[in-house]
Amino acid sequence: MASIREVAQEAGVGVGTVSRALNGSGYVSPETKKKIEKAAKKLNYTPNELARNLYHNRTGIVGVVVPDLDHPFFSALVKHIEMELYEQGYKTMICNTVGISRREQEYLDMLERNMVDGIITASHGLEVEEYQKQTKPIVSIDRDLGARIPLIGCDHEKGGELAARLMLAARRKKVLAILGIAPKVIANDRYTAFMKMLKENGVTVKQEVMEWNIFNWEAYYKFAEETFRSHPDIDGIFSGDLAALACLNVAQRRGIRVPEELSIIGFDAMAPSSMVYPQLTAVRQNVELLAEVSVNTLLDLVEQRKNVPHRLILDVEMQPGGTA
Amino acid sequence: MASIREVAQEAGVGVGTVSRALNGSGYVSPETKKKIEKAAKKLNYTPNELARNLYHNRTGIVGVVVPDLDHPFFSALVKHIEMELYEQGYKTMICNTVGISRREQEYLDMLERNMVDGIITASHGLEVEEYQKQTKPIVSIDRDLGARIPLIGCDHEKGGELAARLMLAARRKKVLAILGIAPKVIANDRYTAFMKMLKENGVTVKQEVMEWNIFNWEAYYKFAEETFRSHPDIDGIFSGDLAALACLNVAQRRGIRVPEELSIIGFDAMAPSSMVYPQLTAVRQNVELLAEVSVNTLLDLVEQRKNVPHRLILDVEMQPGGTA
DNA sequence: CTGTTAGCGCATTCAC
């Protein structure tokens, strides 16, 4: 509540001196510095960040846009992004788009209005053009938004191949891939690679597509039940963690033995995949590293520290489990 | 990038007029208004929110402090808080304290520095005194921070009793309660009520205490294994969702039949409790309502809309499952 | 070494 002017008055000096003393910029005699600090303490002075922001034209806030915070992958991602940003002196503003592209757009607008210094987006409902209009720092996770916007993601192709290899090792013959990913996102490559390798080896591969922007458990569960009705003869399933867990649950309920009769392989290997019994076999993304790389790439842009590569692909590995 | 002054120049009017025209405050002739709008569009003018913030001494940002975003309860809570805040025109800044009270303190400081208009805290590592120093709006979830700070939470006592009733109905004789909650938090009441009712009915109740600020699955799992080693004779377990899920997993691995030989009841009933087979029996908190009430209480304070009650306790119910 | 001054961009007086 107390302003810098009041502190200056109390200490009997000018505002500039107070500013320098408290910020450690420029020279202030030890003596007057003491006086100023005493005055500041007495008045319980706290600098008003809003005024600072206006002057510096920055806020130290980074916007993080995700489709759904209550999804294990995104909650873990945001957690680690927040922690990394904090380490580097930034704050995190979040936005759930829940499939509403208007909300995504509004966050982009906040960039223009200087509310945030940069954006990390993992929600992909808008057209690429909207992003390309922007001139301020943006980093994209899992989607190519053009040459000026760095893309960070994991090696989805390798993930798909790792899964395919497991299916082959288990001699599966009729496998289902459940695609639940936004169009235009590199995450789709996991299915392409998966199906390609299996087909090359004479395995029959079917596919089902889930609404990509629905993330609640009910929906996954219903979809799994429907899947078993329409594909009673499959002996393998590959999909995102949650759909895989739903399939596992329905299989157990139906008395289908996993993995003897049916292999189930997930993608992401987030916490819930370890909670079930048997533990889900799944391709693991290194979310922590993903967060770290995304943040550092963005801040390289924000602070113009150095040039950043346009495409950064992180390694994946297979989390062993009991379902394949 | 274009400022209001440039727009004024382009339109050949004064800055005040531009401000009034674009904000709809005060009178502007339809004619000049047109001119101004054209100029604004031409220059691609966007008001600088930082300047506005300084003038109004507000940011429209609410800080949300939680121990760990990557915990199903908190990720769901933050998701719904964010959505509700968005509906009301506010943005959400998040902070993972991950058990570090310094981080909690820093967020409190941001209140003083006017970076956020208010705070919703569900992380309770700091002493009450630190909160009571604050004069700006704060709402607390699950912990009493003194008369001036509203407390929102669910009816933990009732939850504990609902669980106890199920244990009694299943004729359990040696029950274990796993406490994993911060000290001084009303969430502890669930265990107090649970144990009280069971003891009154002649049931033996033991208890174990987990580090309250550890939230990763590994820790839960290890704790569960240790629990079965040291308490091989129990026939009932009551704890938070994640510890309960870990116990269920270990029990299944050990070939203990649930619920025939062992009843397991969780608290929260978040998504992962539905993913396992059998589904976890658990006390359900209405997170959505909790978020809505917290946000509205805070904004009543921020906008001084009306007086708010100091204590708001929400109902709970039992989520049926197959583990009790 | 330190006080004064001039903005940062906007919103709101208050004369005209």
Next chain:
DNA sequence: GTGAATGCGCTAACAG
């Protein structure tokens, strides 16, 4: 109806 002037709180450049 409208323009000019003032201030939000702070920082940095500039005299002194």
